[in-house]
Each structure stands twice: as C-alpha cells, then as structure tokens.
Amino acid sequence: MRKAGNIISTVIIIILAVLLCTVLVMKLCFRVEMKAVLTGSMEPELPVGSLLIITPTQYEDINTGDDITFVRDKNLTLVTHRVISKDDTTRQITTQGIANNTPDAPTGYDHVVGKVSLSIPYLGYIIIWMGDLKGKIIALI
Numbered sequence: 313m314r315k316a317g318n319i320i321s322t323v324i325i326i327i328l329a330v331l332l333c334t335v336l337v338m339k340l341c342f343r344v345e346m347k348a349v350l351t352g353s354m355e356p357e358l359p360v361g362s363l364l365i366i367t368p369t370q371y372e373d374i375n376t377g378d379d380i381t382f383v384r385d386k387n388l389t390l391v392t393h394r395v396i397s398k399d400d401t402t403r404q405i406t407t408q409g410i411a412n413n414t415p416d417a418p419t420g421y422d423h424v425v426g427k428v429s430l431s432i433p434y435l436g437y438i439i440i441w442m443g444d445l446k447g448k449i450i451a452l453i
Contacts, residue, residue, distance in 0.1 A: 331438065343367075343368050344367050344426075345364075345367075345425060346364065346365060346366070346439060347363075347364045347366060347390060347392070347439065348361065348363060348436030348438075348440045348443075349361060349392065349431075350440070353391075353393065353411050353412050354392060354393065354394070354410050355411050356410075357410055357431075358379065358392065358428075360436075361434050361436045361440070362432060362434070363431070363434075364392060364431055364436070365428070365430035365431075365432075366392075366425055366426040366429070367426050367427060367429045368426045369424070369427040371403055371421045371424075373427070374395060374405065374421075375395065376395050376396060376397060378394070378428075379392055379393070379394050379395075380392065380393070380395055380428065381424070381426055381427075381428065382405075382407070382424045382425060383425065384416075384419070384423075391407075392428060393409045394407060394408060394409070394410060396408050399418070403421040403422075404418040404419065405418060405424065406418045406419075
C-alpha cells in the first residue's frame, strides 16, 4: 500500500512539473497564454473549467466567428467571447458570449490578447486551482 502511494505521488509531481515547464516554455518562447474558463458565457462550446490556449494574432487574422481573449476594463479583466463583427476603419471588434443575449461593447484591437487556438475541457481547473494561494503552496511543496 505504501509503495502504491509513493508511485501515485511521484506521478502527480511529474505531471505538475511537466505542466509547469510547458506553461513556461509556451509563454516565454511562443508568447502563448494559457487561461481557464471561469464563467458560463461561452457554454456549451467552452465550458467552465476548460483550458484555453491563446495565441497572439494580427488584426487581419481575426474573423467573425473566432473566439478571442481581450482586456475588458481598467481592472485588466480578461474575457473570451466570440467575434460577431469587425470595423476595419476603427479596428474595433464586437464580441458576444455564446450564452449571452446581448453583444459586448466594441473593443479596440489594442486590447486583444489573442485568438483561442485550442480548448481542452477540465484542464483549466488546474490553472484555477493554482491561482489560489493554497494551490500554489501545495504545488510548491
């Protein structure tokens, strides 16, 4: 029984180490962001707890129907919603959550973090957990 516990804890440590290294390499080398879905505004396509891989993108490469992450306000709140229209003259992008009834206020391209290139259900819960002080302490130990 003790041996099984050692094996399980070793596997968990290896998984966390690989995940940490992957996040660091992706962020530092490729400027890729990994974020977790915290609300249900994009359900059912991006459920709460999904891990989003967000890649920087040029304005010209953003199309209607793409999911983008952008800074919503002065508090630096990040939001991921679907593009419903673009204004090429002002470089303003209008988005809306799939589950929302109304569009968001238009946002400038300079507030766009990037385009969602991959979504992995449930893995975002690890990032959510690591964002908590207890999670950071446990991961450090």
